[in-house]
Amino acid sequence: MDDQKWMARAMELARCAAEVGEVPVGAVIVSDEGELLGEAHNSPISSNDATAHAEVLAVRAACERVNNYRLPNATLYVTLEPCSMCAGALVHSRVGRVVIAAKEPRAGAAGSVINIVQHNQLNHRCEVEFGLMADVSAALLKAFFKARRKKSKNSINVNKPDVSAVSVSGSAE
Numbered sequence: 001m002d003d004q005k006w007m008a009r010a011m012e013l014a015r016c017a018a019e020v021g022e023v024p025v026g027a028v029i030v031s032d033e034g035e036l037l038g039e040a041h042n043s044p045i046s047s048n049d050a051t052a053h054a055e056v057l058a059v060r061a062a063c064e065r066v067n068n069y070r071l072p073n074a075t076l077y078v079t080l081e082p083c084s085m086c087a088g089a090l091v092h093s094r095v096g097r098v099v100i101a102a103k104e105p106r107a108g109a110a111g112s113v114i115n116i117v118q119h120n121q122l123n124h125r126c127e128v129e130f131g132l133m134a135d136v137s138a139a140l141l142k143a144f145f146k147a148r149r150k151k152s153k154n155s156i157n158v159n160k161p162d163v164s165a166v167s168v169s170g171s172a173e
């Protein structure tokens with residue numbers, strides 16, 4: 001199966017995000033014929049755009065590529081369970097299948113906190129698979145947050161409370 005290959009590509013993108021200080025999440029969209037339609041990594045901080053999550057950027061790129069606002073037979077590979085915004089974008093774009101590496105217990109919208117991609121009352125439901133390369137993604141996220149905590153601890157004034165640690169542990173995205 002090509003699932004492994006595409007998830008590995010999403011993982012590479014996640015690493016690229018970490019290198020520029022973004023939370024390491026990568027997403028790849030592939031057509032049912034195995035053609036790469038769009039890919040992206042998380043970049044809300046560098047682009048000053050709260051909506052610049054990997055999945056949303058990948059959906060935009062794929063839609064542009066196929067010149068259509070819908071991607072009915074496409075598969076999205078993502079290294080971390082989508083948030084509610086991204087899950088909404090997947091429903092709107094009619095993505096057929098969503099392959100997710102790691103679960104996001106605090107904000108996941110593919111079943112962990114809420115299930116937007118398979119909601120009974122919405123007009124589209126995606127096929128969802130979890131767990132492919134989940135350990136790799138989890139290790140990447142863990143290392144990223146550990147390094148960021150260390151960095152903020154070193155740079156923080158000792159007289160000030162360490163508020164950064166609170167936001168760091170708040171959400172992965």
Ligand SMILES: [Zn+2]
Nearest residue numbers: 053082083086
């Ligand atoms: Zn998101």
